Amino acid sequence: MSISICGVVILYNPNIDKVIQNISSYLDEIELLYVIDNSIKDNSIFFVYNKKIKYIFNYENLGISKALNIACKLAVERKFKWILTMDQDSSFKQGDLNKMIDLSKNVSEDVFIISPEYLPYQLKEIPEFEYAKWAITSGQLLNLKFFKKLGLFNEDYFIDQVDFEYSLRGRRAGFKIIKSNLIILNHELGYPQQIKIPFLKKRITTSNHNALRKYYFIRNFLYLKQEYKKNFPQLFKEESYMLFKIILKTIFLEKDKKNKINMMLKGYFDFKRGVKGKYVEK
Template identity: 45%
Template sequence: MKIAGVVVLYHPEKENIIESINSYLDYIDVLYAIDNTEKSNEKHREVINNLKEIDKIEYIPNNKNLGIAKALNMGAKRAIEQGYKWLLTMDQDSKFKEGSFDKMLEFIKNNSENKIGIISPFHLTISNLSLNFKNEYEEVLTAMTSGNLLNLKAYQEVGPFLEDLFIDYVDVEYCLRLNKYGYKVIVVNSSILIHKLGNIREIRIPLWKTLYPTNHNPLRRYYITRNRFYVMELYKNEFPDFCKRDKIAFFKELATILLLENSKLTKLKYIIKGYMDFRQKKMGKIDE
């Protein structure tokens, strides 16, 4: 089975990126390292030089931030042109637990006749440490981008990632679109991906519960808000229950930001701007 991979880079750090790549490089034939870093410095050049020394890596500099969706589409287009059937999509700071990639390959082998769009690992974060699964795998509506095996036949049928989203909710929209076209999104729970989500931290509230604010910066809050409402508007008829849950999640996150996170007013300003730009149909990279 021919598998290509794409990892989207943005000011990568040498120690983290090499360790992450080594956790999956042996399982794929080629890795497109697509770099959205705007301005290079000595530290960045050192990382890139190290990546270029690895035979399987094809380094592709954009010399500016074109967004996650554009980079993923560049990788998918290249993989299709070179005859690959599956594309591994990776964040630069995610890594597979040893033996986990085999579990996804095994699932593909045993379910080759099913209409599968994405096979995802279980994303292990500080807020999601439970590994007590009832089922070895499960069908879901959405999965995060990192660690996914994307069926390139499905990609060619349903179309590319939405570049107008730029970053955030690119994966949510794409998974919903796959489901709309009848493709399944499968999480293989025995395949573990160690994933960094924002700057998440644990806050324990005595006699109540533990909360995990993500502490995304204000700019990310802009994209999350704008794109969340865009996706809800786009799929409100096909997936009403999902959209209802996500709207509730928005208000819960807003409360968490105002109660527990720093830079509250700045984040609130960007959240409001994100919602207003959604209403005014301003998409793509933010106009600051």
Template identity: 35%
Template structure:
């Protein structure tokens, strides 16, 4: 029977603060071990030195989400890996729901389990059942170690954004299922929420930075071409429409978006944005 001792959590840090420290404390007793991989320029070990279940790995540079996740995974031995953002809130509900499912339904065709995401824009509550899905987010997803053994790790050329979506497309190609457990709910904090009034409607939407719009456009287009993925092309179109219809200072965001498309066409990946910013 699988237990919490079979699960390691990998959390990628970036300039962590006291709020992140408090969040990290919530992992105690819910997983066997917690590996923190820090993409900050400085060593923040002092924040976590008194937490006995934490392994801290400083990078002294920002190498991106994929590189950091891969390093954490490679420094673990547990059968299952839970990947998390530093501000996502773990809970007993999340872990227990995954274990309950796995102890009844685990098989070689499953590559990962994912959850419902409870946000201020899209509230979610626990429900019965489970369903196979094509896509999800890496934060809050429980991966089998055997999945990485079979299809490789996250693609660090993408640096940030769409890293999880590309991995799930690769899982599908290898006939590994992504299963959403409806009882598992993660409190998640995506991009800043804004509200736009259109006639009698109030639309809540997320607005990320100019840089993140660049990476999202670049990586969505590159992955869409590589996998001939209608889902990725739809995501790209929605991102463009959000800028056109909802964003202020559209010219700035469209410049980043268009540069992302251009770089994807020329296979300019990695941490590339700073090379042209302002040009």
């Protein structure tokens, strides 16, 4: 039994050779791929000759949420059942997407997202799949019947926490997320850097995102917490601790810390002022 599945990958000033390599890891397993390009430069020349790819150039950075909405609305119009959402820096090992697609044929009717794992498990014995608290955008299969029920991705968030907001919106409505533990997505989380801390005798890993991403992360996390803390109190207790660790790593371990700290403060104060959407330099 086959299912009707398309995909979307969102571009932003990419390394085109790497993007094409990543796309080739999953293009054969889907019927159509929407390439939504938020770049400064039109990259259509690299995609127009492939009949399985629909290239859309936005002329500016409209954000991840807007790009996802463009693709999902087109997919609904074409009556696709599922959409695979991918980042430009992500890829699958050969055959892994097919395993996720096979899983989608057997899940219960209340499952709205199927996601891969992003970090290999260290345990010897793990379940093949499990219910998850949320899923990141890259590598997930979204059942489009739930897109029609839940509505658009929140464009107020622009680029950060977009996926988490949608995950929690779906869970609050009673729908479920399944994570396939045996499928590992090749995915770059920021610009990871390992820093040796002599007095701790260990290395600490920091994502090392740029200052603008720090702004969006702080601002949008606070909006997320404001909206969903009552529904998921334990989750936000854990994530608030993670936020605290990220702030400490930024202050003590990362480069360009003055600029990053300044942008995190702007994120906090913009949340307090109710500022949403794309960041505008004042």
